[in-house]
Amino acid sequence: MHLQQNISLKPYNTFGIDVPAEYFVELDDINDLAEITALPEKKHVLGGGSNILLTHPVTGVVMHNKLKGITVERENKDHIWLNVQAGEIWHDLVLYAINKGLGGIENLALIPGTVGASPMQNIGAYGVEAKETIESVTFWYWKEKTFLTYSNRECAFGYRDSIFKRQLKDKAFITSVVYKLSKKPTYNTSYGAIQEELENMGVVELSAKAIAYAVMHIRTSKLPDPKQIGNAGSFFKNPTITKAQFAQLRSLYDAVPSFPVNDLLVKVPAAWLIERCGWKGYRKGDTGVHAKQALVLVNYAHAKGKDIWNLSSEIVKSVKEKFNIELEREVQVW
Ligand code: EPU
Numbered sequence: 001m002h003l004q005q006n007i008s009l010k011p012y013n014t015f016g017i018d019v020p021a022e023y024f025v026e027l028d029d030i031n032d033l034a035e036i037t038a039l040p041e042k043k044h045v046l047g048g049g050s051n052i053l054l055t056h057p058v059t060g061v062v063m064h065n066k067l068k069g070i071t072v073e074r075e076n077k078d079h080i081w082l083n084v085q086a087g088e089i090w091h092d093l094v095l096y097a098i099n100k101g102l103g104g105i106e107n108l109a110l111i112p113g114t115v116g117a118s119p120m121q122n123i124g125a126y127g128v129e130a131k132e133t134i135e136s137v138t139f140w141y142w143k144e145k146t147f148l149t150y151s152n153r154e155c156a157f158g159y160r161d162s163i164f165k166r167q168l169k170d171k172a173f174i175t176s177v178v179y180k181l182s183k184k185p186t187y188n189t190s191y192g193a194i195q196e197e198l199e200n201m202g203v204v205e206l207s208a209k210a211i212a213y214a215v216m217h218i219r220t221s222k223l224p225d226p227k228q229i230g231n232a233g234s235f236f237k238n239p240t241i242t243k244a245q246f247a248q249l250r251s252l253y254d255a256v257p258s259f260p261v262n263d264l265l266v267k268v269p270a271a272w273l274i275e276r277c278g279w280k281g282y283r284k285g286d287t288g289v290h291a292k293q294a295l296v297l298v299n300y301a302h303a304k305g306k307d308i309w310n311l312s313s314e315i316v317k318s319v320k321e322k323f324n325i326e327l328e329r330e331v332q333v334w
Contacts, residue, residue, distance in 0.1 A: 001025060002025065012062075033175075034145065036061065041061045044170075045063050047114035049113075055306050055333060068087055080180075081135060081181075082178065089113075102182065103183075105128070107191075119134055120165060127188045136177070136178045139175055189206070223292075236270040237328045240267050241325060245324075245325075270294075270327055273325060277318040284311070
């Protein structure tokens with residue numbers, strides 16, 4: 001185990017925020033976990049750093065998950081169960097699956113971050129969520145110094161949510177995830193933009209690969225590349241409101257888009273609310289709201305985490321004032 005001191009976290013978070021970590025360790029050997037557990041300092045787990053806002057120097061040990069490997073756990077005529085180490089890059093797993101014609105995660109192409117973040121956040125895009133393919137999650141449970149495996153149900157998945165963000169917050173280090181992928185997939189092209197893109201691409205026969213390429217094209221046209229402009233994807237969750245609230249909103253703004261949640265609730269796009277408050281394309285110093293997607297806050301160069309936090313607070317306030325809707329941050333704030 002190589003414990004480093006006073007390391008800048010700038011290369012390890014897609015917002016590109018420059019704060020130091022008191023201690024930093026790259027975990028590429030699962031056997032080092034016991035040794036790290038014995039350190040007295042507080043532990044912080046960093047995956048791809050693509051869903052995090054660093055607002056101050058981090059005291060304690062920042063662990064960068066570098067556990068790698070994809071193995072076939074079992075298969076039958078319809079499905080294959082892949083056991084994937086948590087430090088694998090998520091998009092590499094998507095490429096692996098589509099190149100083998102395996103279906104289930106093609107709509108989640110190009111989501112930044114690691115495999116370990118997929119259950120944590122229950123990542124989702126274009127009508128699909130990671131929970132639909134996650135069979136189980138194995139993690140190191142700090143308190144008991146042991147590995148535990150939770151079934152899909154035990155992970156208590158919700159919209160961008162799981163037990164790892166709640167009861168097990170800071171208590172579990174995800175080491176591997178088993179995904180159940182399909183050899184005879186049925187595809188989800190319900191999201192309008194995908195259908196449009198497939199038509200533009202001239203696709204006649206659907207495949208996991210064609211859908212992933214369509215998604216990659218949509219994402220690159222709308223979302224900023226963190227290599228060029230620092231960002232963490234959607235900064236806020238899409239808020240869920242009651243149908244009664246929605247009816248009221250609709251009476252004022254008849255163009256407000258919505259997605260049904262159940263018989264009582266609907267989700268409205270936070271991006272739409274933020275744009276209506278005039279924030280889209282806003283810039284102050286190096287902090288801003290992306291010009292093509294109002295849900296994405298950006299760091300143009302040297303923004304501080306606090307500047308981005310303050311901008312997000314102003315946005316929350318104005319959406320509350322204009323629509324009486326409380327936005328909730330999706331990113332993890334350290
Ligand atoms: N819209 C606006 N202004 C904008 C952008 C969008 O008014 O600047 C409206 C449009 O009406 C559009 C609707 O919002 O029809 C939905 O927009 P979009 O399809 O871009 O999706 P989103 O709801 O803004 C969510 C996820 C994204 C995911 C896309 C596609 C959340 C918090 N975000 O965004 O996930 O890629 O759907 O499925 O649920 C992420 O989590 O980091 C992320 C990028």
